[in-house]
Structures are given as C-alpha cells and as structure tokens.
Amino acid sequence: MAIQLYNSLTKKKEAFVPIEEGKVKMYVCGPTVYNYIHIGNARPPIVYDMVRRYFEYRGYDVTYVSNFTDVDDKIIRAAHELGEDVFEVANRFIEAYHQDTCSLGVKKADIHPRVTETIPEIIDFISKLIEKDYAYESGGDVYFRTRKFKEYGKLSSQSIEDLRSGARIEVDERKEDSLDFVLWKAAKEGEISWESPWGHGRPGWHIECSAMVKKYLGDTIDIHAGGQDLSFPHHENEIAQSEALTGKPMANYWLHNGFININNEKMSKSLGNFVLANEIIRQHSAEVVRFFMLTAHYRSPINFSDELLEGARNGLERLKTSVSSLKHRLNESADYGEVGDWLDTISGFKSRFILEMDDDFNSANGIAVLFDLAKEANRYLREEQTSKKVLTAFIEQFQEFAGVLGLELEEQETLLDEDIEALIEKRNQARKERNFALADDIRDQLKEQGILLEDTAQGVRWKRG
Known part of the structure; x- marks a missing residue:
C-alpha cells in the first residue's frame, strides 16, 4: 500500500507518487532568525523530521531542504535595537535554532540555504518574471502582477476579489493593484542591501523560498511543507511566482501542520502568549516535548499545558520502563523459554505500525501501537521462563519504531x-x-x-x- 497524505492543494488524501521512483524532494519553510523559537515554531521541524524519517523507513531516498530567512524587516529592527550587525544577529539565532532543534531530536536538513547566499538566483528569478510581464518595477521596488496569474488563490481556496494583500509590509500607492506583492524592496538609508538592475535593495519574503526551491530541488518538487499560517499569503505567493516563471506545478503535494494553542488561542510572538522552546525544554526535557508533539496528528491543533506535558512524560516513562525491563531480563536470565508464536505476534505490530503511519503520517496512532507493544511485552515478562530470542525481538521492535519517531527509549549513559x-x-x-x-x-x-x-x-x- 502506498503512503497516503493529505494534500492541502486538493483538500483530500492522495497516494504518494514520487516524481522520481524511490526518491523524495522535500522543502520545508524555515524560521526568520531574529529571536529564539517558541514552542509553536518547534512543531514544524519536529513534524517534518518525523515525515522525513518515515519516508526513509519506507525505503525512500529523501533530499530535505529547509531555509533560513536571514535578512528581513524583523532582523534589521532587532539588529538596530541590539546595536549589532544583521549578520551577527542572524548567525546567533541560527545557532540557537540548531541547538534547540537538535536537542528535540531533529536531524539537520541536507541543505540549509540562507537568503543572503541566494541573492544572485533571486535577482535572476525576478528579472525573468519582468521579462514575462508578470512583474514590474516601481520606484526601485519590484511587484508581482497578482491578477495576471489566473490560478491565484487555488491553495487557500479564496476568490481573488476576497483576498487581502499584504504580509509583511503595508500597501504601497506605487502598486498597479492593491493585490500585487513585493518581490524586491528598494533600500532604505542605513539598511543592508545588494546591487540589482533596479538599484540597491533586498528581496521580498515570498520570492526567497521560490528561488531556493528552484536552485536546490528544481522546477517541480514532491512535497512543500510548513505551518498552517504560511498557507496564505506565503505559499500562495510562492505558487504564483514559481508557476508563472516555469509554467509547471511548483509542488505536487502541500503539507501544513496545525497550530499550538494556549487556552485555545494560537500561540504567536505577535499575541505575546508564546513560550520559548528552550524554556520548555529546561522545564520538561526535550524528549518529553517531542513525544508530546507526536501524540497528536500533525494536522490537528494542540492545546499546550504543563499538565499535558506531564502526562506525556508519564507515557514516555511507561515505554522506557518496558524496554528497560526487557533488557534487564535479557542480560540477567537464562534462556529457557519457548519461542512459540511470539515472533509472529511481534511481527504483527510492525504491520499495524506501517498501516497507521501510511495513513497521512499518523504519529498519534503509531504511538498507540507502541503502547500496545509495551502491554504485550509486559505480558511476556510475566512468563516464568523467557526466550532471549523473543526478548531481543521485542527490544528491536521498540528500537525500530522509536527510530522512525525520533524517540529514544533506552537510557543513555550520562557524560561526566x-x-x-x-x-x-x-x-x-x-x-x-x-x-x-x-x-x-x-x-x-x-x-x-x-x-x-x-x-x-x-x-x-x-x-x-
């Protein structure tokens, strides 16, 4: 059975069919690095790390690209407030991002491109859009002609007449149409900028990802992913400018993870109700945070609370106790037990795990299989005599599932x-x-x-x- 995933573009589950057999080209929108990530920002890297691991588990060769927006209004403002260089601010928070996500069990992307390293490709991309009459220069800025792209709104399922322009800047009177969005911003005095055919300036937000996708993965990729809040306008604008340029689909599948809520309200820096990821990690440990994230389906919202995290801790400890008990019995007991049907029973859990995870990466149900495996292991441990072969099979099955989910169920030796x-x-x-x-x-x-x-x-x- 093929992996089924929910495609935000078509609004339905579809069988995954890769562009190239056995390979997955995947792009995940990364952070704008002007501050430490909050716990809501931590969900996408955890979720799509799990998706990546599962594809690899099912035998795919995954090329995983996730960017850093390292020049932006917010970074410039933070640098000014701190009295630092833009690059210093960006580098510090990129390092902090890696520290936080690494502790959360997230593998580094195959490529972590930065906007500041992609300026030539961005300028070339914009120049070609101008040549095709999809973009125009106005006072040193360059804008995309939104209405000219006839399929605009297909991701967010909104009529173009109902869509509001604007993502990170105010509507500018120099636009031909209020719906047009910026591709290149003319430099303001004292701001970081690059030379371009339209004068000194820097890229708009949306063009950055389009240029990086094209540079590192090609005109059409298998999967483009990110948080639900990026669907409009960011991903909608990416589709418009990329497909206007190439005439090809930008991505065959679009994945969007749900929000993390506090008191049923979306967590965000702008609302002031955010909690930094590193603070939660210090309070509850990184492995508990990751486990908590994966106990819900990635498209579902998660309500955040200390009580729920404590429940996740208890659940994780139950799984760890099962593995610890199995290893203790394996190391300490004689090998007298009969194998019987136990190996077939254990193998059945693998089939169940794959069935659940094939259904749109349902980590919540995958973890439920882990708990059922623990119950069966505990039942086996009540046998008077046990087989080392069966004990080993149980341990290996725990390790296999844990590896897919990016969890560690065995106690690690603590460095002195x-x-x-x-x-x-x-x-x-x-x-x-x-x-x-x-x-x-x-x-x-x-x-x-x-x-x-x-x-x-x-x-x-x-x-x-």
Whole structure:
C-alpha cells in the first residue's frame, strides 16, 4: 500500500507518487532568525523530521531542504535595537535554532540555504518574471502582477476579489493593484542591501523560498511543507511566482501542520502568549516535548499545558520502563523459554505500525501501537521462563519504531563533567588548528548527549539541556 497524505492543494488524501521512483524532494519553510523559537515554531521541524524519517523507513531516498530567512524587516529592527550587525544577529539565532532543534531530536536538513547566499538566483528569478510581464518595477521596488496569474488563490481556496494583500509590509500607492506583492524592496538609508538592475535593495519574503526551491530541488518538487499560517499569503505567493516563471506545478503535494494553542488561542510572538522552546525544554526535557508533539496528528491543533506535558512524560516513562525491563531480563536470565508464536505476534505490530503511519503520517496512532507493544511485552515478562530470542525481538521492535519517531527509549549513559571538559578542550584545540569540521563534530556529539555549548568572550560555557 502506498503512503497516503493529505494534500492541502486538493483538500483530500492522495497516494504518494514520487516524481522520481524511490526518491523524495522535500522543502520545508524555515524560521526568520531574529529571536529564539517558541514552542509553536518547534512543531514544524519536529513534524517534518518525523515525515522525513518515515519516508526513509519506507525505503525512500529523501533530499530535505529547509531555509533560513536571514535578512528581513524583523532582523534589521532587532539588529538596530541590539546595536549589532544583521549578520551577527542572524548567525546567533541560527545557532540557537540548531541547538534547540537538535536537542528535540531533529536531524539537520541536507541543505540549509540562507537568503543572503541566494541573492544572485533571486535577482535572476525576478528579472525573468519582468521579462514575462508578470512583474514590474516601481520606484526601485519590484511587484508581482497578482491578477495576471489566473490560478491565484487555488491553495487557500479564496476568490481573488476576497483576498487581502499584504504580509509583511503595508500597501504601497506605487502598486498597479492593491493585490500585487513585493518581490524586491528598494533600500532604505542605513539598511543592508545588494546591487540589482533596479538599484540597491533586498528581496521580498515570498520570492526567497521560490528561488531556493528552484536552485536546490528544481522546477517541480514532491512535497512543500510548513505551518498552517504560511498557507496564505506565503505559499500562495510562492505558487504564483514559481508557476508563472516555469509554467509547471511548483509542488505536487502541500503539507501544513496545525497550530499550538494556549487556552485555545494560537500561540504567536505577535499575541505575546508564546513560550520559548528552550524554556520548555529546561522545564520538561526535550524528549518529553517531542513525544508530546507526536501524540497528536500533525494536522490537528494542540492545546499546550504543563499538565499535558506531564502526562506525556508519564507515557514516555511507561515505554522506557518496558524496554528497560526487557533488557534487564535479557542480560540477567537464562534462556529457557519457548519461542512459540511470539515472533509472529511481534511481527504483527510492525504491520499495524506501517498501516497507521501510511495513513497521512499518523504519529498519534503509531504511538498507540507502541503502547500496545509495551502491554504485550509486559505480558511476556510475566512468563516464568523467557526466550532471549523473543526478548531481543521485542527490544528491536521498540528500537525500530522509536527510530522512525525520533524517540529514544533506552537510557543513555550520562557524560561526566570531566569528560565534557575534555571534549571541550579537544574542540578548542581543533578550532585553534582551524579544523572546523572536527570542532563541529564535537559540538554535535555533545548536543546528542544533551550538552549545550555557548561561545563567549570569556571562553566556552556549557550546560545540560
């Protein structure tokens, strides 16, 4: 059976058929890096990391691209308030993003492109839209002729007459039409800018992703994903400008995850009701946060509370206890038990897990299978005699499911303080020798153990995540 996924473009579940057999080209909209991510921002990387892992589990070769918007009005404003360079602000929060998401079990993308590294491609993209009469220059700005793209609104299912323009800037009187959106912004005094055929300026928000998708994955990709709030106008505008240029579908499948709510209200920085991801990680641990996120279907909203996180912690501990008990019995007991039908029973859980996950990556039901596996394992452990072969099969099945979900169900050895200090010293030496690859490897190794580093003028500080 093929993987079924809900396509936001067609508003229905569809069988996944890749452009190239056995391969998945996937793009996920990343953060604008002007602050630490809040817990709502953490949901997309966790969700689509799970989707990526599941495709890989089912035998696909996945090329996963997720961008950083590292120049933007909000970043410029933050840099001004902090008295810092735009690049300093962006680099700091990109590093913070990697620290937070790594602790949450999110694998790095195959490619993490930045807007500031894609300026030539963005300028070329805009120039070609002007050539095709889909865009026009006005006072150093460049705008997209929204009404000229006849399918505008097909993702958000809205009539063009009902759509309101504007995403990150106010309507400008220089536009031909109020619905036209900006592709290139003329530079303001003192702002970071690049030379272009229309004068110094910088890209608009929407064109950035279109250019990066085209550069790294091609004209048409398998999956484009992001938060539900990006469906309009961001993804709608991406579709318009990309398909106007190429005449081809931008993506065959569009995935959108639901919001995280506090008191049934969407969490966001603008509403002031957000909670930073690193604060929640310190309070409840990263593995509990990830588990909590995956106990709901990715398209469903999640209501956030300390009580629900505590419930997630208890559920995760139940699974860990089952695995720990199995390993203890495996290491301590003699091998006298009969295998019987137990291996077939365990194999049946794999079929159930795949059936649930094939249905639009239903991690909630996938976790339910894990709990049922734990019940069966606990029943087996009540047997007077157990087989090492069966115990091993149970443990391996737990490990297999946990790997797909990005969970760790086995207790990890905790690094001693002196071991951490030794690795930090090794990293410092590698940096002195300009062996940055080794230095990064050591940082990542420490992250995997829940050790977070902070480079300061006074030296390297570390803490347990």
